[in-house]
Amino acid sequence: MASRFKKLPFFSQAYVKKIFWWQNASRAREESRFCSMSLQEHGQQIFQSAVSAVMPEAMLKRSLRLVSEGSPRLTVGDLEFSIHRNLYLVGFGKAVLGMAAEVEKILGDHLVQGLVSVPLGIRASLQQAGRGKMLLKPDSAIKVMEGAEHNLPDEAALQAAVEIERLIKGLTANDLLLVLVSGGGSALLPAPIPPVTLEEKQTVTKLLASRGATIHELNTVRKGLSRLKGGGLARAAHPAQVLSLILSDVIGDSLDIIASGPTVLSSHSTRDCLQILGKYNLHQAMPMAVESVLQRPGSLPDPREFNHVHNVIVGSNSLALAQAKGRAQDLEYLPLILSAAVSGEVRKVSRFYSLLIQLVCSYLTGPEKEPQLERELLKLTAELQIPSLDLPGCLEMVKRSPAGRAVCLLAGGETTVQLQGEGKGGRNQELALRVALDLHRAGTTKAKCGRGRWDIVFLSGGTDGQDGPTEAAGAFSTPKLVEQAEQEGLEVEAFLSRNDSYTFFSKFQGGRSLLLTGLTGTNVMDIQVVLIRKRDSS
Incomplete structure (x- = not known):
């Protein structure tokens, strides 16, 4: 490089040396800045990077294209649709407001009318967070209706569902219905099958959630009690063509589970719903109307009824994790993606992370083995049945990493919490708190992370920015948290016994361990980040 500069009269060798000095100094400053940042700051950056990959603008620019040459056409991947001011739009979910804003920019005057059902307060939250570009313009052809406070179906969401149903039933074979779907869509599109009332449907959902039912089980029952879910919306829109753009927030990206599959042929029957209620011993607690609807004989849906429907996933947890991996690499970690499908009861998942952290620390420390840890971790991994997890x-890769290399473990998915108390919290905050407790207990064993050689931070956060009925997206924790909390007079186990993780983190160190992002305008389940860095390297 210097030899090339010497051929140019206006570059002296002294100047070239100055350039190289400046470049090296800049690199050194950047490396120093990375090292001086706390693990919590690194964790927040990595989490934010994951969320940025699945923001509506980025997703739709990758997926949707308007071709204006000749006859106007809308393309999504290999799909192509002729358009001539025949486009209608409906949407429901935590991410669809930003999706709708971007779609309207792309489609322009071709969009005739639209209606989206979005979480209560999301417009104000996005405005306060400086995300005004995710809002629709005042003269938009798309009507916005807010509802489903705390992600629970309510009268406002029901009214939005009724208006969506009215709009789509008026479409013809010449029309194209664009459906925007994201996580939270189930609560924002409640349309119970009579005689089931909204309140009765809410009762069923709350009972199942309190018993630790998975999102797959919850949405299976929701479909069985809904007019629009389980493919109902697509059937109501016939004979119009239906193009559904979906942001996945479920394990395995199952189309008929995301927002309870309003545009997808359902793979479940009312018999499946009854089996789920039986699994959790809830038959006796069910309202009579619910039992009567689920007991009705029904015919199997005909796949030919969905020939007019095209479902496309435009964003997922896997995409978010890939972006997070790149950011962790920029921060000079060895980044390892475990799985985008971590699920299970939060107690077991926290134990999984605790054992994994201990084992990684032991491998990073030296040749001494921890066979008992390894056996217990492998056994628990088999119980959790985490898809695509290549633990060995x-x-x-950790064993082969250079001595002293910081490690970043990444995963996504969605855990479940079995409610025991009346506390305030969410699955991410409870998971973070339980990991801290497990690591604290491990400090009395031979586990290397208990000997103070490593700085460790665990982060779990919801990509939608809302963990349960709280203002937090999740929380950070460390192996020292329990001991530090005791010094503040806070007993971790007491808070966990009443599912009161948010109250704990709000009190602990002035709330500094809470992950506060505000509503993000997207939703692809949860992200977990584990950062492990040798103490003397910071």
Whole structure:
């Protein structure tokens, strides 16, 4: 490079040396800045990077294109639709407001009318967060209706569902209905099958959630009690063409589970709903109307009824994790993606992370083995049945990493919490608190992370920015948290016994361990980040 500069009269060798000095100094400053940042700051950056990958603008610019040459056409991947001011739009979910704003920019005057059902307060929250570009313009052809406070179906959401149903039933074979779907869509599109009332449907959902039912189980029952879910919306829109753009927030990206599959042929029957209620011993607690609807004989849906429907996933947890991995690499970690499908009861998942952290620390420390830890972790991994998890491969990469290399473990998914108390919290905050408790207990064993050689931070956060009925997206924790909390007079186990993780984190160190993002305008389940860095390297 310097030899090339010497051929140019206006570049002296002294100047070239100055350039190289400046470049090296800048690199050193950047490396120093990375090292001086706390693990919590790194964790927040990595989490924010994951969320940015699945923001509506980025997703739709990748997926949707308007071709104006000749006859106007809308393309999505290999799909192509002729358009001539025949486009209608409906949407429901935590991310659809930003999706709708971007779609309207792309489609312009071709969009005739639209209606989206979005979470209560999301417009104000996005405005306060400086995300005004995710809002629709005042003269928009799309009507916005807010509802489903705390992600629970309510009268406002029901009214939005009724208006959506009225709009789509008026479409013809010449029309194209664009459906925007994201997580939270189930609560924002409640349309119970009579005689089931909204309140009765809410009762069923709350009872199942309190028993630890998975999102797959919850949405299976919701479909069985809904006019629009389980493909009902697509059937109501016939004979119009239906193009559904979906942001996945469920394990495995199952189309008929995301927002309870309003445009997808359902793979479940009312018999499946009854089996789920039986699994959790809830038959006796069910309202009579619910039992009567689920007991009705029904015919199997005909796949030919969905020939007019095209479902496309435009964003997922896997995409978010890939972006997070790149950011962790920029921060000089060895980044390892475990799985985008971590699920299960929060107690077991926290134990999984605790054992994994201990084992990684032992591998980073030296040749001494921890066979008992390894056996317990492998056994628990088999119980959790985490898809695509290559645990031996990840551990082998840790073993081969250079001495002192910081490690970042990444995962996504959605845990469940079995409610025992009346506290305030969410699955991410409870998971973070339980990991801290497990690591604290492990400090009395031979686990290397208990000997103070490593700085460790665990982060779990919801990509939608809302963890349960709280203002937090999630929380950070460390192996020292329990001990530090005791010094403040806070007993971690007491808070966990009443599912009161948010109250704990609000009190602990002035709330500094809470992950506060505000509503993000997107939703692809949760992200977990584990950062492990040798103490003397910071």
